[in-house]
Amino acid sequence: MYRVTGDDWDSWKDVRPHFDVARSFAAANKIGAPGLRGRSWPDLDMLPFGWLTDAGANQGPHRTTSLTFDEQTTQMGLWSMAKSPLMYGGDLRHLDDRTFNLITHPTLLKINHHSRNNMEFGYIHSERASKPDEQSGRSKSGYPVDVTNNGGMVLGLSTCSDKSAVGWHRSSEDRICRSHGIQNGNASFCISKAKLLPTSDGVTMSSGEDQAKFHLTGIDTDDGCLDASVSPWRTSSASQTPMFSACEQHTKQVWELTENGQLVSSYSGLCATMRSNKEGENETTGARAWTAIGDKGEIYVAIFNLDTARRKITV
Known part of the structure; x- marks a missing residue:
């Protein structure tokens, strides 16, 4: 569990x-x-x-x-x-x-x-049969706010078969990016590679794995490392996974870029995705x-x- x-x-x-x-x-x-x-x-x-x-x-x-x-x-x-x-x-x-x-x-x-x-x-298939909040039994709570957002795009986790998990690429030696379409053209969401810290959670890696895997940090920010787990004492609406947290010696912050353009978490086996806010809201x-x-x-x-x-x- x-x-x-x-x-x-x-x-x-x-x-x-x-x-x-x-x-x-x-x-x-x-x-x-x-x-x-x-x-x-x-x-x-x-x-x-x-x-x-x-x-x-x-x-x-x-x-x-x-x-x-x-x-x-x-x-x-x-x-x-x-x-x-x-x-x-x-x-x-x-x-x-x-x-x-x-x-x-x-x-x-x-x-x-x-x-x-x-x-x-x-x-x-479904379609609305009444106006919002009309005999629905639902509260009028707003949509959850995503903490990792870039130009209306939201960073999240999904299975690696998800089409939105593909498209990550190495733009330079120390930077990994994901391009996405916006209203007036294309934009890129980028994160920086950081040296892999030795893990302290009992997971050992070979020298080959050490070279292929890495930590990811925000660019010119103090957000910490990209984390595939959920920080304690945060509600589900207040945080989206993955998210940035203080860098630790733990596999939950270890990532690998595959030849297929997927950014895979060593901790969960899931892949990082980029979606529009509107798409996530609809889903x-x-x-x-x-x-x-x-x-x-x-x-x-x-x-x-x-x-x-x-x-x-x-x-």
């Missing part, structure tokens, strides 16, 4: 980015994959339902969750379909019946514990669908509306 997202508190803008993260780890076959001492279980963080306190507060709990029940149901559904570890983040001493029934739903728990081939299903709204196969061969399909409006969805 390992965390793969920032903290998700009881805000829909924190929960929504988890759909992209869960999709990437499912596509990379990381859900339930065999490992050295067990299996791989990507952790999407806690379920912030019921009676809560505020993030970072040392007092409480003192309030109910800010998520609507539709949003809680959506979150519980994704966590179950993605087989994320289920950890209740509210006060068990003040557990209401509706919340109890949701987190102990027998079908959702069965999918979470006894299903396979869990993945996002891409053949889905985290609309509708999503997941499928899974039960232990007796039954097929589960979960359909999610991530929009602030009601949608007509067909699969």
Whole structure:
């Protein structure tokens, strides 16, 4: 079990980015994959339902969750379909019946514990059936703000089969760039190569790997090194992975440029991508669908509306 997202508190803008993260780890076959001492279980963080306190507060709990029940149901559904570890983040001493029934739903728990081939299903069409926030059960939370942004382009992580992962190139001995189209022509997002620090997390590399792999830093900035993990105590809406953090002796900051033009993380095996803000915004709204196969061969399909409006969805 390992965390793969920032903290998700009881805000829909924190929960929504988890759909992209869960999709990437499912596509990379990381859900339930065999490992050295067990299996791989990507952790999407806690379920912030019921009676809560505020993030970072040392007092409480003192309030109910800010998520609507539709949003809680959506979150519980994704966590179950993605087989994320289920950890209740509210006060068990003040557990209401509706919340109890949701987190102990027998079908959702069965999918979470006894299903396979869990993945996002891409053949889905949807269109708005109402105006935003009209009978949608959604809050009016704004879209998440991306911390690594250049000319409307956002730096992120995805599976290396993603078409947006291709296009990185070495523009000079110490600089790696990714070109992208903008309204008035082309622009490049560049980052600097830095000498690879010896890793202190128990991972050893051969001399050949030392020459092929490197750290990446911002150009003329003090942002630190490009990091393929998530810093603690940041919500999912406040940080996008990868991001820059203080340079460390850890494989989470080790990268390799392949001959195919992919910038690969040695820590996660995922690739750095560049997308437009509008494209990323569209991908985290609309509708999503997941499928899974039960232990007796039954097929589960979960359909999610991530929009602030009601949608007509067909699969």
